[in-house]
Amino acid sequence: MTSTKRRAKRPKPLSHSRPPTVKAKQAALSSKATRNLIRSHHQLMKARAQAVKVGDEELVKKIDAQIEAKGGLESYQLASKLGQSSERGGDSSKVLIEWLNPQLSQLKETSFKLRVLEVGALSAKNACSRNQQLDVTRIDLNSQESGILKQDFMQRPLPRDETDRFHILSLSLVLNYVPDAVGRGEMLKRCVTFLTKMLPAGFPGSFTPCLFLVLPAPCIYNSRYLTEARLQDILSSMGFTLARNKQTAKLIFQLWELSNDYRPKPFKKQMLNPGKTRNNFAIVVHDDQTTKSKV
Incomplete structure (x- = not known):
């Protein structure tokens, strides 16, 4: 056969x-x-x-x-x-700055900065960009203003060394824009590749690289194929630990620290939360040894 x-x-x-x-x-x-x-x-x-x-x-x-x-x-x-x-209170990076404030406060009297990659950036003047302790690189598929590089994150050249990597990666209302479930899984795997645990000599205190993730609340709480537990399992397999979590009526904000080893495993599109009124948002992760070798 x-x-x-x-x-x-x-x-x-x-x-x-x-x-x-x-x-x-x-x-x-x-x-x-x-x-x-x-x-x-x-x-x-x-x-x-x-x-x-x-x-x-x-x-x-x-x-x-x-x-x-x-x-x-x-x-x-x-x-x-x-x-x-700001007029509508919608700058999601305010939440990120609030969560990072203890670590950023340690840098105020130094010249050290944490490197940030903001994917899907809409403004070069948000709270993240205005913080003096952050060195922000902004990219978007269709840059609307100076200071934002026109670039597809999935096509961004892979880091050559630690200087090409970042301490913080922001995906604020980006993952939900990816049109297919497999692409979302690939994007999350790629995030690991762009984060670094290396800090310069003399850096005050410690810092764990992290992923700032913002999604519409229905993507998790009203989906047939994604739940809090499934998202936890997916990101845990990639080495992330949930450090902070906040939910509003419309959005969820999460800070995931890259504190463990990268151990990806496949996740299929599986019915987890049946219901006629639920949506079909899903994240599918393929077992990709090629991606694993790059991390």
Whole structure:
């Protein structure tokens, strides 16, 4: 009896899932309009990813037209930026700074800085960027202002040495934008590669490298395929330990410290929390020895 083993498809870069952008009107949006635009864009992007997966080019074009009619990626980013503005209390990096304050206070009288990689950065003037104890590198698929490098995190060159790595990696409302479950797993694995435990000589105190993760609350609390326990299992297998956790009506904020060895194991898309009104957000992790060898 013979059998053939299908090879897992390599996740395509995030830029592949993004439609062409158009110039968005810089009109003021109400909080409700902002939420509706973001929600609509996410729904269209999920539909587009599914159409790409099955090779339905006509449907992809139709969805692209719908996205363009709503202002494209730039309109979505404008809404996201408004939603995270200080006027609406939405700068998620405030939470990160609050959690890191004890360690950052030790650096105030020194020249030492912790290196931060902010993925999906919308502003070069958020709380993280304004902190004098942090050296922030900002990247985004579609940079909207100076100080933010236009780059796909999944295509960023792998670190050559410790100087190319970071002490803190921020994924604030980024993982939920990745259109497929496998891509989300690959993104989390890649985070480990970009974190360093090495501190310069004379560094005051100690610091554990960490991942700042922000997700819409429904991704965990109203999903059929992801729960707090499953997310814990996934990140624990990658060496992370949950250090801080905060939940609001709309978001969850988590700080994961890279305190253990990288021991990835596969996680399939598995029904964990059945329900007709629940969503299909999931994280799938493939057993990838190639990724493991890079860490």
